[in-house]
Amino acid sequence: MKMTCLRASAMALALMAAPLSVLGSASAETIRVSYATAADHPYGLGVKKFAEVVEAKTGGRIRVRGFPSGQIGPEVQSISAAQGGILEVVVTSTAALSGVDKAFGVFDLPYIFETDREADTILDGPVGTEMLRRLDSKGLVGLCFWEAGFHQVTNSRRPIKGLDDFRGLKIRTIQNPVMIDVVNTLGSNAVPMPYTEVYTSLETKAIDGQTGTYPLVFANKIFEVQKYITEANLFYAPVTLLMSKKYFDGLSPADQAIMRDACAEARTTERDANRALSPEALKQMQAAGLQSNVLDAATIGAIKEKLRPVVDKHMKALDPEIVAALQTERAKLGRGSAASGK
Missing domain, CATH: 3.40.190.170 (Bacterial extracellular solute-binding protein, family 7)
Known part of the structure; x- marks a missing residue:
């Protein structure tokens, strides 16, 4: 067990320490997505859909590789890596984002949402849009909201x-x-x-x-x-798909639009999977x-x-x-x- 943890830690440190330019074609062709759950969890299914859409719409110019189970690092560490431009994408709970912008603490309140419909309407509407916009000044681009669901x-x-x-x-x-x-x-x-x-x-x-x-x-x-x-x-635990602003700003406007569209399509996949899996x-x-x-x-x-x-x-x-x-x-x-x- 200790040796497994050491190997995982070594892998995470190597990924974090390596600049994008030396990770093969990572900076130009490969997007790495860090997330905390297993690959067969709804997060993983959402990441898989995100990858399919990005690769299809870019004709394979940009590929997406998911790193499940915190292989790259826990949420807070992955957020910092994305802010620093050494990780392209992280799937994270909004609770972990409270340290980046205290405004996200509103989603930590009990019973802030009581139904899926409420959550979807508010997170996909003006409030959610404004919350994601606030991340622009933090070195992050909030592409859209997914969900972990009700606790x-x-x-x-x-x-x-x-x-x-x-x-x-x-x-x-x-x-x-x-x-x-x-x-x-x-x-x-x-x-x-x-x-x-x-x-x-x-x-x-x-x-x-x-x-x-x-x-x-x-x-x-x-x-x-x-x-x-x-x-x-x-x-109710919302989840965000965050992209490094440094990476996002280096994309063409057309590719930036593809990232947002892919997040939205994957959002439907992830939420549907999560809600079907719960019962x-x-x-x-x-x-x-x-x-x-x-x-x-x-x-x-x-x-x-x-x-x-x-x-x-x-x-x-x-x-x-x-x-x-x-x-x-x-x-x-x-x-x-x-x-x-x-």
Whole structure:
């Protein structure tokens, strides 16, 4: 295991350290895409579609090679590499982008989206367009939004059916202040850690549970070391396909348009795959012994009320123009104020 990790680290460092000009035809003909999941996850299917479209529309002048499972590096490291111009493309959660632009923290808030339709309408509309535009000054080009989906809660101690059931559970979160506050406010103890450490930590009982989407829990075999999963839709996790601005600016206008078109076509593939996989993943995990339940509307309402101070606190730290635009779009969809948590 240690030798495997060392080899993976060495590969990542070599890829990061090598300038584009010495990586064969990478700068002119090959786009490398770094992503954290396995190749057969919806991310990987999206990358495959992106590659097919780019290669078809450029007549093979530009090829795309995906590097799954964090081979090049974790999300934050890959974002930095893209900013520096030594990696062409990274697929990353918006949570990891909060360190690049705090405005992306709006997507970390609980229940900011409640349905796929809401997410698609807002992310593919004016709000999403403006969020991606903000990355231009950060050395990145946001091509479009994909998705990881809605986060559910797993644990090994008891089914979660009400607020009291969260109390005392040690729940893993990413190293994100919003999500840490959410978990702690619900009465659990937030334990921030990289996702690569989650399986072992659950297996050894160092933590009791974690939050994640059905496809993620399934793909990473989290269900093997958990007894319960609760559908809470606590967070919705958007994903961005980011391109190095240095690389993008070196493309012709026609090729730049191809990149955006390819992202949009791959977006449909990735989202459709993710949404189709979610119920199938749950079904297979249930067959393997994972016990599941769905929180009712009254319980979801109680959770939102409990989390209102968290939403208000973190909303105040965000760009007011982004908050106002988001509230306007939510209102069009029949949703209340984002700051209210309703």
